[in-house]
Amino acid sequence: MDNKDIQRKILELLFKLRLDNKMDLALSNFIIEKLSLTLTAYEYNIDYLIEKEFIEPKMYTDGFMTHTYYIISVKGIDFIDNNIKLNKKMLxxxxxxxxxxxxxxxxxxxxxxxxxxxxxxxxxxxxxxxxxxxxxxxxxxxxxxxxxxxxxxxxxxxxxxxxxxxxxxxxxxxxxxxxxxxxxxxxxxxxxxxxxxxxxxxxxxxxxxxxxxxxFPKINILANLIDELFMVRGFREAERLMSNLEPYFNKLSIAEVDRVVDISTTNYQIYAAGRCKREYLPKFINVNNEKIDEEKLKKLSELIELK
CATH class of the missing domain: 3.40.50.10140 (Toll/interleukin-1 receptor homology (TIR) domain)
Known part of the structure; x- marks a missing residue:
């Protein structure tokens, strides 16, 4: 993963977090955990985002314990506006x-x-x-x-x-x-x-x-759908998004196939969802077998118990 890919992930997830500020704390924590999990190996993590003042830690008490969650800062919003909106054409x-x-x-x-x-x-x-x-x-x-x-x-x-x-x-x-x-x-x-x-x-x-x-061949709407898949929080949502992606399994690039595999193998809500496990992921593997890294293919097959 090069620096451009890392910055893209930060932008994507900050954008999701910005939308999340209107939602619940649990999802906010979920997004930051995903961000940390994805970027830890590349030295970009929560501390990095706090240091850059893109996010701000907040505290709340549930009556028993004090918890930390994160909100996006004004600087983070500006970072999004100056990068995503200028560089990404939205139909x-x-x-x-x-x-x-x-x-x-x-x-x-x-x-x-x-x-x-x-x-x-x-x-x-x-x-x-x-x-x-x-x-x-x-x-x-x-x-x-x-x-x-x-x-x-x-x-x-x-x-x-x-x-x-x-x-x-x-x-x-x-x-x-x-x-x-x-x-x-x-x-x-x-x-x-x-x-x-x-x-x-x-x-x-x-x-x-x-x-x-x-x-609109220059606008990759399939990549947008894969971005949505990254943020899945429930079985039904995973099945719905996989159902939307399924007709286009054969149109995915090697990089997109790799991203779907990474997302699917790290999110229980995807690989354990009934129709994803029985139907969508086996078909995805069958269609894209030659595009999938051997070790990743083995892991995904084991997770969905594909024989």
Whole structure:
């Protein structure tokens, strides 16, 4: 691991810690423990981050014992802003829908955000005090991808049609999804694009991810998903993220395969999760066998009891 890789890990985990400041202390401790475990061998650990004033130790008492946890400092936040945001392009998606189909938009948003893709839903992301028309114009202007959820309700909404028109004019990537066969062919300026049929119970991940991978080859959204896998805290979360990564096992680079192996072998929540142990990790090994270091392969196989 070179210095650039080490700095990247520090940046990634500080960014996670920044988000965590809005959450619970247990997760804050978890993140710092992961950071220490990952970087101890390379002399970058908690003491290093305290010395650089990126994090600050805090104390709390649970009634029996005093515990230490850590929060990110203002200097740490500045470090993130000056490095991650300037050096990492984040794709932006505008999800257009009639309010009746809001729940479907929310599912799509959750699916894409696990890949590090920023999504905008007007009803969720616009505060009451904002001038919402101007915010919609701004989000449409900033969007790299437009996802309309086509239905009779969509056609009946004057706002949805105008959003689609603006996005067409900008000539950004369209990923039309249709809730019924009648609306599978987009209308108006969208009519030359073929829509994919979905239901509220079945939104195939490849309908969303494949066009993005094909159209933005320089932005590695699979690496973003692996970053999310690094922070897994529960069995179901591990299974969900592995399920998202599974269709792309054969597209991972040697470095990405190595990272998935390292993450999986050091996190009980991954290698012991039912579907990861029985299904995802055996398939991952089968697909990437030749890319995995022999000792690491042996360790992972033993952990999941692969014969």
């Amino acid at each position: 932006k998606v505008f999800i257009s829908y009639n309010n009746v189909e809001k729940h479907i938009g929310a599912i799509i948003k959750e699916m894409l955000e696990s890949f590090g893709i920023e999504c905008f839903m007007a009803h969720d992301d616009i505060g009451v005090s904002e001038e919402w028309k101007q915010r919609i114009f701004k989000e449409l202007n900033d969007a790299d991808i437009f996802i309309p959820i086509l239905s009779d309700n969509f056609r009946g909404s004057e706002w949805c049609s105008q959003e689609a028109g603006i996005a067409c004019f900008r000539n950004i990537l369209f990923i039309p999804l249709s809730l019924d066969k009648k609306n599978r062919i987009p209308y108006g300026f969208m009519s030359h694009r073929q829509g994919k049929l979905i239901s509220k119970y079945n939104i195939p991940l490849e309908y969303l991810v494949n066009p993005i991978v094909d159209n």
